[in-house]
Amino acid sequence: MRLDRLDRWLGPCLVALAAIWLWLAFNYIPGARGEGEPGPRAFPVLLGLLLAGLGALMTVFAFTPPKPGSAEERISPVSRREAIIVAGTFGLLMFYAFLLEKLGFVLATPLVILLAMRGILRVRAWTASLLMAGGITLACWLIFVKLLEAPLPRGTWRWLLS
């Protein structure tokens, strides 16, 4: 896809984002208490207007015909594989956060590594995946818990036993 084609929808999207931002600012942030005094809303409104201006400028540039001989920039389209990997990685991070809270670091980490190895990277060998899961968890535990004494999540899994 040509970059200017992308900008034809990115520019209006930024204007729309700025409009939502301004609506939120006017509805959820109180204004100034005294006259002439910039309140907590002043700066967010300024930023909303700035983003709207930049979005409008991008739209105008995108619809302006390029000068003859000017370089044409292109971006690669999002493939199905890429979309799956992006969604998978994001989902994995969210799931890791959930597991850290519920199971704690020691149980959540190997599970997430196994998921990453087999689910996203498609590593077939169980031995390699298990070694990675155990090795990284052990190394992190030694470095962060034992060496740096960093508090890591311990989980709330004990409710399972009650």
Next chain:
Amino acid sequence: MGLFFGSIPGLTFSMALALMLPFTFGMQAVPAIALLLGVYVGGMTGGSVSAILLGIPGTPSAAATIFDGYPMAQNGEAGIALGSAVIASTFGGLFSLVVMMLLLEQVAAIALHFGPAEIFALVLFGLSTICGLAERSLLRGLVAGVLGLMLMIVGLDELDGVARLTFGTVQLQQGVNLLVAMIGLFAVPQVIGTFIDHGHVEPLKLPHDVRARLPSLRQLRERFWLMARCACIGTGIGAIPGAGGPIAAFLAYDHARRFARKPGDFGKGELSGVIAPETANNAVTGGAMVPLLSLGIPGDPATAVILGGLLIHGLHPGPMLFQTHLQTIYALYFTIVFAYVVILAVQIGGIRLFVRVLQVPPHILAVCIIVLCALGSYAIRNSIFDVYLMGLMGLFGYVLQRLRIPVAPVVLGLVLGETLEKQYRTALILSEGSYQVFFASGTALAFYALTALTIGLQFWSGARARARAAGRKAG
């Protein structure tokens, strides 16, 4: 850590800094900042290893080192190229440290007299460095900067104590944590990129039996003045927020080629072509510390993380730092010297270790980084919410990357936004709503002029690059 992250193409030392910072919380201020500075200078130096051995820069600052470093490796001179690079890096770094020591207090003493309007103008100038970080499109860079400022808005307003756009969420009252945002924005898109490349990219082919060899005294003596000039270029460029290592390295390389007796040798494995950019990109480190420590203005994402580290450990960069924490400043000087000595020893003696590190499959490192991202985000405030937030920021960073919107200005907006807003409002409150206060002092006007100059130069260089590209296409 810095050397490790710097030497592996794709892993940036900004990412290493963001991942390391949460684990410094339990340390005293000096060791914590020493760790960060060590990662910073190590990262800047480590980039040359893969640039020379593989022809791929470990960091953008090492891109100019490829022109002659890689041909040297192909000619069987990898050892001398690596040895010279580390000597040049150490020279550049220590030279800039001396300049930094001489300038810091003077700049800070001037800044001591700044009022809210002057600080506002100064921060605005700092933000104009977005132009330098905007990669190819200034417009996209400005959009990224505004998005960063918008993220900064979320949370409790510092002056009035009003919750802004928190929607009743207690965790959001403290705002989007800078480090959580940095971990997400820098590390997660990198992990996704590695996963996408997995199985589609050829494994790296490294030369066998690599040893770093020190250059002879004659080789160094012949190039001493070149190193000194390149160190000056690097220190000067480093002190300009937003310019950074890559610009300094390319300028130094160009300088070395222009003034060489045989410019035709450049690009074919000329030693000066390795020494010049490596001296300059490491000299950037000391230069970048001048605006960071004396004015609180970070010039690039890496110094922005260091700024975050200083603030977390109760060290507020700016003129008052020299009044209240002078001993800490001296300890930091010593740290940088020590870091360079260690880097010199490790790179000369342990180059085989780096070759091994470069052989670690990137997808294995990516899995380790996922774990580090989550643990680092959690460790900042012992909050699972921050792990979720990091994931969201990571997705946001990836979307920005795909839309060709640079991530570095978002971070700069997040870092400088709070001060910009606070000083803007304080100045207006003190002047009872009169905007004249912003134009009343010569210092503020000078900063506005510098801001306009920075933006103007970026427009000019962008237009020139487009005209050149058009010329090439037509020709």
